Amino acid sequence: MEWLSSLVNKVLEKASVTTPAQLRATGILSMNCRNLNYISRYNPRRLLPLVDDKLATKRMAEKAGVEVPTLIAVIEYQSDIRKLESILAPLQQFVIKPAKGSGGKGILVVTGRDGDRFIKASGDNLSFEAISRDVSNILGGLYSLGGKTDVAVIESLIQADPIFNDYSFEGVPDIRVIVFRGFPVMAMMRLATRASDGKANLHQGAVGVGLDIATGHSLRSVQGGQPVQQHPDTGHDFSALKVPHWHKILSLSAACYEMTDLGYLGVDLVLDKNLGPLILELNARPGLAIQIANGQGIEPRLKTVEALNRHNLPIAERVAFSQQHFGILASEKS
Amino acid sequence: MKGRFQLGLMIALLIAAGLGLTLYKHFALGFPLLGKDVSTVWSIEAWVSFKAEGEAAQASLTLPDQQSDIWIMDESFASPGYGINQINDGGQRRAVWSIRKADGRQDLFYKVKLRLESGLSPSVNDQPETFIAPVLPEPYQTAAQSLLKQVTESSANATSFASTLLGLFSASKPDQNVNMLLGMTDEGVKIPELLINLLRMGNIPARIVRGLHLEDGRRRQPIVDMIEVYDGAQWHLLDPRTGKSGNPKTFFLWQRGAKSLLDVMGGVNSDVKFSIISQQIPTRDLALAQATHERAALIDFSIYALPLEAQNAFKIILLIPIGVLVVLFMRIIVGLRTSGTFMPVLISMAFMQTQLLPGLVIFTSLVSIGLWIRSFLSQQNMLLVARLGAVIIVVILLMAVMSVFSWKLGITQALTVTFFPMIILAWTIERMSILWEEEGPRDVLKEGGGSLLVATLSYLLMSNPIVEQLTFNFPELMLTLLGLVLLLGQYTGYRLLELKRFYPLVRAARRPR
Numbered sequence: 098m099e100w101l102s103s104l105v106n107k108v109l110e111k112a113s114v115t116t117p118a119q120l121r122a123t124g125i126l127s128m129n130c131r132n133l134n135y136i137s138r139y140n141p142r143r144l145l146p147l148v149d150d151k152l153a154t155k156r157m158a159e160k161a162g163v164e165v166p167t168l169i170a171v172i173e174y175q176s177d178i179r180k181l182e183s184i185l186a187p188l189q190q191f192v193i194k195p196a197k198g199s200g201g202k203g204i205l206v207v208t209g210r211d212g213d214r215f216i217k218a219s220g221d222n223l224s225f226e227a228i229s230r231d232v233s234n235i236l237g238g239l240y241s242l243g244g245k246t247d248v249a250v251i252e253s254l255i256q257a258d259p260i261f262n263d264y265s266f267e268g269v270p271d272i273r274v275i276v277f278r279g280f281p282v283m284a285m286m287r288l289a290t291r292a293s294d295g296k297a298n299l300h301q302g303a304v305g306v307g308l309d310i311a312t313g314h315s316l317r318s319v320q321g322g323q324p325v326q327q328h329p330d331t332g333h334d335f336s337a338l339k340v341p342h343w344h345k346i347l348s349l350s351a352a353c354y355e356m357t358d359l360g361y362l363g364v365d366l367v368l369d370k371n372l373g374p375l376i377l378e379l380n381a382r383p384g385l386a387i388q389i390a391n392g393q394g395i396e397p398r399l400k401t402v403e404a405l406n407r408h409n410l411p412i413a414e415r416v417a418f419s420q421q422h423f424g425i426l427a428s429e430k431s
Numbered sequence: 432m433k434g435r436f437q438l439g440l441m442i443a444l445l446i447a448a449g450l451g452l453t454l455y456k457h458f459a460l461g462f463p464l465l466g467k468d469v470s471t472v473w474s475i476e477a478w479v480s481f482k483a484e485g486e487a488a489q490a491s492l493t494l495p496d497q498q499s500d501i502w503i504m505d506e507s508f509a510s511p512g513y514g515i516n517q518i519n520d521g522g523q524r525r526a527v528w529s530i531r532k533a534d535g536r537q538d539l540f541y542k543v544k545l546r547l548e549s550g551l552s553p554s555v556n557d558q559p560e561t562f563i564a565p566v567l568p569e570p571y572q573t574a575a576q577s578l579l580k581q582v583t584e585s586s587a588n589a590t591s592f593a594s595t596l597l598g599l600f601s602a603s604k605p606d607q608n609v610n611m612l613l614g615m616t617d618e619g620v621k622i623p624e625l626l627i628n629l630l631r632m633g634n635i636p637a638r639i640v641r642g643l644h645l646e647d648g649r650r651r652q653p654i655v656d657m658i659e660v661y662d663g664a665q666w667h668l669l670d671p672r673t674g675k676s677g678n679p680k681t682f683f684l685w686q687r688g689a690k691s692l693l694d695v696m697g698g699v700n701s702d703v704k705f706s707i708i709s710q711q712i713p714t715r716d717l718a719l720a721q722a723t724h725e726r727a728a729l730i731d732f733s734i735y736a737l738p739l740e741a742q743n744a745f746k747i748i749l750l751i752p753i754g755v756l757v758v759l760f761m762r763i764i765v766g767l768r769t770s771g772t773f774m775p776v777l778i779s780m781a782f783m784q785t786q787l788l789p790g791l792v793i794f795t796s797l798v799s800i801g802l803w804i805r806s807f808l809s810q811q812n813m814l815l816v817a818r819l820g821a822v823i824i825v826v827i828l829l830m831a832v833m834s835v836f837s838w839k840l841g842i843t844q845a846l847t848v849t850f851f852p853m854i855i856l857a858w859t860i861e862r863m864s865i866l867w868e869e870e871g872p873r874d875v876l877k878e879g880g881g882s883l884l885v886a887t888l889s890y891l892l893m894s895n896p897i898v899e900q901l902t903f904n905f906p907e908l909m910l911t912l913l914g915l916v917l918l919l920g921q922y923t924g925y926r927l928l929e930l931k932r933f934y935p936l937v938r939a940a941r942r943p944r
Binding site: 112113114115116117119120121123125127128129130133134175202233234237238239240301319322323324388389392393394 | 766816869870922929930933936
C-alpha cells in the first residue's frame with residue numbers, strides 16, 4: 098500500500114495536480130463551498146441589485162460618505178446618445194462603464210485626446226462614432242447579466258498614485274479586499290501587464306500580489322497561477338511593494354459592510370494621487386484567485402470570523418481584529 | 432441545520448421512491464429492466480366442428496382456468512351466427528354456443544393466449560374430494576387386488592405407487608394381471624378411467640386431467656388425458672402412457688375431472704381439435720398489457736395512457752434530465768466552463784437527430800460562419816436586439832444554404848441541420864463573439880470546447896439504448912434523478928479542475944513549514 102500511495106503522489110506531482118485532502122489542509126475555499134456556504138448564506142439575493150448596478154453602488158457610497166470616483170454623467174436612453182458629444186466635449190480624460198457590467202467587461206478608459214480622436218489607455222485611438230457605438234451596446238445590454246438593458250456611467254478618470262508606476266504596465270492597479278461580515282480578511286493588488294492588455298484581470302494575465310492584512314506589505318506575486326518575483330514588463334521587484342494608506346483602505350472596505358449589508362463582499366479600490374483610496378466597485382461574488390496570490394487558503398480566516406457569532410463591533414475594532422489575527426508578517430516576525 | 436436535515440430526508444425519500452417504484456414495476460409488474468427482452472406467448476385455438484341437423488343446436492366446451500405458472504392473457508370466440516354464453520358448471524368454466532337453426536357442417540372457434548410465468552398460483556381450493564373405493568366386476572376385481580398388492584410391495588408412497596402402477600400398464604410385455612385388466616378396454620372402459628379406479632382402490636386420491644402439451648406449430652391435436660395423484664400435500668401429474676411424471680410446466684391444463692370436454696346437442700360427428708403456436712412479444716408490451724388489464728394505478732395514471740404520438744414526444748423529453756445531470760456533474764464536480772448553462776443539453780438533443788459526427792461538424796461550421804458574419808455586423812453601428820435578430824436570420828439562411836448544397840452534393844446527413852435550435856445558436860454566436868472581443872480566441876475555444884464536450888458526453892449517455900429504455904419505461908427514475916440533483920446542489924467539495932488550479936498554492940503553502 099505504501100508504494101501505491103507514493104506512486105499516486107508522484108503521478109499527481111508530475112501532472113501538477115493536488116488532492117482534495119491537501120487542499121483542505123491548506124484551507125482553500127472551493128467554488129462550490131463559496132457559492133453555497135458563503136454567498137448564498139451571507140448575501141441575501143434582494144441586496145444583490147445594489148452591487149450589481151454600479152450606479153446604485155455609487156449613489157449609496159456617496160450617501161454613506163465612502164469615497165468614490167466622481168460621477169460625470171449617466172446615459173440612460175439610446176436617444177440620449179445625441180447629448181454624448183456635448184458631455185464629452187470638455188473632458189480630456191474619462192471612463193465609460195456599463196452600470197451592470199461584470200468582470201470589467203465593456204469598460205472604456207480614455208486617457209487623452211488627439212484632435213477629434215480619443216486615446217484609449219492601451220494607446221489605440223477611437224473616433225467619436227466608435228465611442229457612441231460602444232455606449233449604444235452598453236445600453237442594449239451587451240455586457241449586463243442576462244442581456245438586460247443597462248445604463249452607461251461616465252465618471253472621472255482616476256489619477257493613479259505614481260507610487261505604483263513601476264509596478265504596472267498601463268492601466269490603474271487596483272486593490273481587492275475580501276470583507277467577510279465586516280472584517281477585511283484577505284487582500285491583494287492586481288497589476289496590469291502587457292499580456293493582460295492593460296487590464297487588471299488575473300485570468301487575462303495580470304499579476305496578483307498578495308497583501309499582508311496587517312501592513313499592506315506584499316507577500317507573494319503570481320501571474321497565471323505561477324509565482325513571479327518581478328513585474329514581467331517593468332522588471333521591478335515586488336518584494337519591496339508596500340501599499341500606502343493601508344489603514345484607510347481597510348476602514349473603507351470594512352465600511353462597505355454597513356453600507357450594503359452583504360456578508361461576503363469583494364471591495365475593489367484604487368489609489369488616487371490626490372484623493373487617496375477610492376472605492377471603485379463592489380462585488381458580491383468575488384473570485385477565488387486571491388488565495389493563489391496570497392499563497393494561502395481563505396477558509397480558516399472565514400471560520401475565525403464565523404466563530405465570533407453575532408458581533409456589533411465598530412469599524413475600527415473590526416479592522417484592528419483583522420490586523421491582529423490575519424496579519425502574516427507581523428505574526429511571523431514576532 | 433434543521434433545514435439541512437429536512438433536505439437530506441427529502442433527497443433520501445426521492446431517491447428511494449424512484450428506485451422503489453422502478454423495482455416494483457420490474458418485479459411486480461414484470462417490466463424488463465435492461466434491453467429489449469422478449470417473452471413467449473402461446474396461442475391455442477380450439478376448433479369445434481359438428482354436423483348440424485337443421486334444428487336448434489347447442490355446443491358447450493370446457494374452458495381452461497387460471498393455473499399455476501401459466502397466465503391466461505386473453506381469450507376470444509369466433510362463431511358466425513351463434514350466441515355465446517359462459518357458464519360455471521360445478522367450478523369449471525364452460526362456453527355455450529347456441530343457435531336457433533343450423534344445418535350442415537358447423538365450425539366454432541375459441542382462442543386463448545397464455546404466457547408461462549413462474550410464481551402464479553391459482554386461488555382454487557384444490558383438496559381432493561372424498562371417494563369410495565370402487566369395486567370391479569369379477570374376474571377383474573381379483574386381478575386388480577393381486578396387482579395392487581404387488582405394486583404396494585414395491586413402492587413407498589402415493590406417487591411411487593402410482594408411477595409403478597402406470598409403468599406396469601405401459602410395459603411392452605404386460606404381466607398377467609395387467610393383461611387381464613386391459614381386457615376391460617374391450618368392454619368400452621378407457622385406460623385412464625381404469626387407472627383412476629385402480630388408484631382409488633389403493634386408496635390414493637386420483638383424477639383425470641385433460642390438457643395440451645405446449646409445442647410450437649402443433650395443428651389438429653386431440654386433447655391429451657393425464658392422471659393426477661394426490662400425495663397428501665399436492666397433486667402430481669403423471670402420463671398414463673409412460674408412467675413417468677409429466678412436466679406441468681409445458682402442460683397446459685384444460686380441464687380437471689372426467690366430465691366431457693365437448694357436448695353437442697342437435698348435431699352429430701362432433702369433434703374438437705387444437706392447434707398451438709408460439710409468438711415472441713416484447714416483454715415490455717406484455718407487462719404493459721397486463722398492468723393495464725389489472726388497472727395498476729401506476730400504469731393507469733402514467734404517460735402510457737397518452738396517445739402514441741405524445742408518448743413518443745415524452746420518450747425524448749424524459750431524456751433531458753439525463754443531460755441536465757451531465758451538465759451539473761461537469762460544472763459542479765469537474766468544474767468545466769460551458770457557454771450558456773444548459774445550452775449543451777439542447778445541442779445534444781439536436782445530436783440525437785443528426786448523429787454525433789455530422790452534428791459536431793454542422794454545429795462547428797454554423798457557429799464559425801456565424802461568428803464571421805457577426806464580426807462584420809459588429810462593425811456596423813446598430814442596436815443590440817436588432818443585431819441578435821440579424822444573427823438569427825443569418826443562421827436560418829445558413830441552414831437553408833447548407834441543406835440545399837449538401838443535398839445537391841448527395842450528403843443527406845446535412846439535412847438534419849434543421850434540428851438545431853436556431854435561437855440557441857444565435858445566442859451562442861453572440862456570446863462567443865463577445866467573448867472573442869473581450870477575452871480573445873483562447874477563451875472562445877475553451878468555452879466552446881467545454882460546451883461541445885459536455886454536449887457530446889450527454890449525447891453519448893442519452894443515445895445509449897439502456898438509458899433510453901430505463902428513462903422511458905421507468906419515468907419514476909426521474910424522482911431519483913431529482914434527488915441526485917438536489918444532492919449535487921449540496922456539494923461543497925473541490926471541483927476536479929480546482930485540484931489543478933490550486934496546485935501552485937498547495938506547494939507555496941507547504942514550503943515555509
